[in-house]
Structures are given as structure tokens and as C-alpha cells.
Amino acid sequence: MAKVKIPENKVQELKDLCAKFNNEPGELINVLHGAQGMFGYLPAEIQEIVAEEMNVSVAHVYGVVTFYSFFSMLPKGKHPISICMGTACYVRGAEKVLDEFKRHLDVKVGETTPDGKFSLSCLRCVGACGLAPVVTIGERVYGRVSPEDVKGILGEY
Known part of the structure; x- marks a missing residue:
């Protein structure tokens, strides 16, 4: 990777x-949140600077970044798409919805389209189980999404 x-x-x-x-190691998660807000993601170069400043190992920073799903080591698209894979969404067909997004965007989970417009990810639970399956694009929540809805949803962007 470059x-x-x-x-x-x-x-x-x-x-x-x-x-x-205060370069406090106990504040690492807060610093990483701020850093991701600044840069949009946390590549190795940023993790190295944070580790040095916070006086912790790069391995420790990497461990925190990879443990929490909020953090990303890859740049996100302008419109980050997340498909909920919690139990209610999964049982009601979220996997088929995900497959349809992958097909339309021609990316895998964790990837960003070459134009930087969309990135695709999965998450555990949005907390809108009554609307399952749920898709979020940025801050917008789409409920009761079917594979047939995907093309129209993408057309809004």
C-alpha cells in the first residue's frame, strides 16, 4: 500500500x-476520534504520529483502531453506505440487499468506488429493528429496503 x-x-x-x-494514553480513543474527524480515516502514518505523541506503541494504536468498527484505515467515500447485519435485518434479507449494492457499485465490503463517491460497509445494529432491513447512507436511514430498492436509492446520489 502506498x-x-x-x-x-x-x-x-x-x-x-x-x-x-495532555498526551494521556488513556485518552487514545478520544484522540483517534478527533484524528479520524480531521482526516476521514486512520492510515498507518497517522497511527504512527499518534503513538509517538501519546507515548504508546504503534501496535497498541493499531489494536484499538482495528478493534472498534467506527475506525477505518481506508478512506471512506463521499457517501458511506452501511448495511445493518443485526439479527432482525439479517433474517429479513439484508444479505440480498448487500449483494445488490455490491453488484451496482462493483465494490466489496470495505471498499470505496474508484470515483470516491461511495464506500460500502456492514454494521451490527442500527437500533431500528422495526424497519429491518436497514441501510444508512451518511446520516440518512432507509428502512424496509429490498434488493429492488437499491438502484433507486443510489439514484438519489
């Missing part, structure tokens, strides 16, 4: 973010 070049002013912003949390 190295990500982080502009010097952004490196300083990241260091300032760590300092805002």
Missing part, C-alpha cells in the same frame, strides 16, 4: 489534538 503523505500543517494539527488531551 504511503500517505500528510501535509506538515496537518501533522501539527494532529500533534495539537494529542496535546489537547
Whole structure:
């Protein structure tokens, strides 16, 4: 994977973010949330800077980033699509909805379309089980989605 070049002013912003949390190792998750907000994702280069500033190992930072599904090491699309795979959604056909998104976008779960417009992911539960199956695109929630709805939903973007 190609190295990500982080502009010097952004490196300083990241260091300032760590300092805002007093470089306390116990504040790592808060720092990572802030860093992902700044950059949109957490590539290895950002994790290395955070590890150095917070005085923890890169392995520890990587472990936190990979443990929590909120964090991403890959850039997300302008319109991140998440398909709920919680029990209610799964039983009501979420897998078929996911397959239809994969087919229309020609990407796998975890990937972003070449134009950077959409990224595709799955999550465990949106908390809208009565609307199963549920799809979110950015902050927007779509309920009772069927595979036939996918083309129309994508057409909105």
C-alpha cells in the first residue's frame, strides 16, 4: 500500500489534538476520534504520529483502531453506505440487499468506488429493528429496503 503523505500543517494539527488531551494514553480513543474527524480515516502514518505523541506503541494504536468498527484505515467515500447485519435485518434479507449494492457499485465490503463517491460497509445494529432491513447512507436511514430498492436509492446520489 502506498504511503500517505500528510501535509506538515496537518501533522501539527494532529500533534495539537494529542496535546489537547495532555498526551494521556488513556485518552487514545478520544484522540483517534478527533484524528479520524480531521482526516476521514486512520492510515498507518497517522497511527504512527499518534503513538509517538501519546507515548504508546504503534501496535497498541493499531489494536484499538482495528478493534472498534467506527475506525477505518481506508478512506471512506463521499457517501458511506452501511448495511445493518443485526439479527432482525439479517433474517429479513439484508444479505440480498448487500449483494445488490455490491453488484451496482462493483465494490466489496470495505471498499470505496474508484470515483470516491461511495464506500460500502456492514454494521451490527442500527437500533431500528422495526424497519429491518436497514441501510444508512451518511446520516440518512432507509428502512424496509429490498434488493429492488437499491438502484433507486443510489439514484438519489
